[in-house]
Amino acid sequence: MVTCPECESSVVPAGTPVIGEIVECGECASELEILTLDPIRAALAPEIEEDWGE
Amino acid sequence: MSPAEPFVVLASRVGASEKRILEALSRRGIAHRHIDSRTWWHPLGDRGAHPIVLNREIGLARATYAAEALEAAGSIVVNSARATALCGDKWRTSAALVEAGLPTPRTALGLTPEAALTALESIGYPAVVKPLQGSWGRLVSALPDRQTAETVLEYVAALPSPQARIVYLQEWIAKPGRDIRVIVVGGEALAATYRRSEHWRTNVARGAVSELCPMTPDIAKLAVRAAQAVEAEIAGVDLIEDGTGELLVLEVNHGVEFSGLQQALGDAVSVADRIVEFLLEKSRSCSE
Numbered sequence: 001m002v003t004c005p006e007c008e009s010s011v012v013p014a015g016t017p018v019i020g021e022i023v024e025c026g027e028c029a030s031e032l033e034i035l036t037l038d039p040i041r042a043a044l045a046p047e048i049e050e051d052w053g054e
Numbered sequence: 055m056s057p058a059e060p061f062v063v064l065a066s067r068v069g070a071s072e073k074r075i076l077e078a079l080s081r082r083g084i085a086h087r088h089i090d091s092r093t094w095w096h097p098l099g100d101r102g103a104h105p106i107v108l109n110r111e112i113g114l115a116r117a118t119y120a121a122e123a124l125e126a127a128g129s130i131v132v133n134s135a136r137a138t139a140l141c142g143d144k145w146r147t148s149a150a151l152v153e154a155g156l157p158t159p160r161t162a163l164g165l166t167p168e169a170a171l172t173a174l175e176s177i178g179y180p181a182v183v184k185p186l187q188g189s190w191g192r193l194v195s196a197l198p199d200r201q202t203a204e205t206v207l208e209y210v211a212a213l214p215s216p217q218a219r220i221v222y223l224q225e226w227i228a229k230p231g232r233d234i235r236v237i238v239v240g241g242e243a244l245a246a247t248y249r250r251s252e253h254w255r256t257n258v259a260r261g262a263v264s265e266l267c268p269m270t271p272d273i274a275k276l277a278v279r280a281a282q283a284v285e286a287e288i289a290g291v292d293l294i295e296d297g298t299g300e301l302l303v304l305e306v307n308h309g310v311e312f313s314g315l316q317q318a319l320g321d322a323v324s325v326a327d328r329i330v331e332f333l334l335e336k337s338r339s340c341s342e
Contacts, residue, residue: 016077019090051188
């Protein structure tokens with residue numbers, strides 16, 4: 001479980017978390033990036049850049 | 055990159071699709087490493103280990119340069135640098151589709167907004183203007199008439215990047231509130247979904263809903279040919295149906311996101327497992 005840095009809600013990653021994983025805060029819809037696993041920490045994910053895509 | 059890790063997943067962002075792929079590799083006990091492309095650098099001339107690299111970098115510039123550098127060093131990159139460059143640019147994609155003789159909406163390129171306005175007289179209204187690069191329907195605009203086109207192109211003319219002022223235009227296709235996303239892996243059309251929306255931009259990122267689409271021989275054949283046209287071994291091919299029901303190829307995505315499609319598919323096919331199997335086949339063919 002990680003704490004959303006935006007709204008301080010608890011966010012539970014699906015399955016086993018991995019570093020770099022993007023999870024969405026169910027409360028404020030912020031995208032978070034998991035930075036460390038032990039202890040598990042997350043920060044706001046980088047903003048979408050112009051050339052991002054599929 | 056260590057030779058003990060024959061497979062590398064290059065990604066700065068581990069989204070749901072990347073996580074499924076990493077989990078499929080781990081589940082099969084396949085040695086691999088996830089490299090965060092934000093920390094990756096490459097010394098020119100280094101031809102050390104030759105892993106097979108699954109390029110899942112979300113930024114087109116980073117994905118293209120990484121693929122070129124890794125291929126120059128002897129790695130097999132999926133998708134290749136050429137496929138990434140072709141898929142990452144809508145004009146190059148369209149040119150490859152037309153070259154392959156595939157049905158696609160009528161398209162024109164204007165080297166200036168003024169030229170684009172002239173081109174629109176030939177394309178006709180309504181039309182669509184799209185940025186050459188980018189995904190998820192961002193900045194794709196409908197041009198119902200000349201007045202709107204003049205306004206939109208005035209904004210395009212004010213964009214700071216020279217590339218952004220090159221204008222990609224397409225005829226408007228009156229699609230039936232949906233498009234079709236087909237996942238192609240290794241020359242096989244694995245699955246297809248309808249993406250339905252009340253908005254004319256039927257991107258899932260814009261709220262379109264994915265639901266299973268029956269895989270017909272026509273859909274499978276066209277999607278596989280489209281992926282081949284842009285040399286993409288793993289691809290998300292977008293098809294649309296015109297007013298007569300004919301299928302047209304809209305675009306091919308080299309870094310296809312498949313989490314929504316997988317949810318619609320259920321357990322019928324695992325896209326991530328099929329991607330891993332394809333990487334294993336690649337590895338076997340390289341060692342022969």
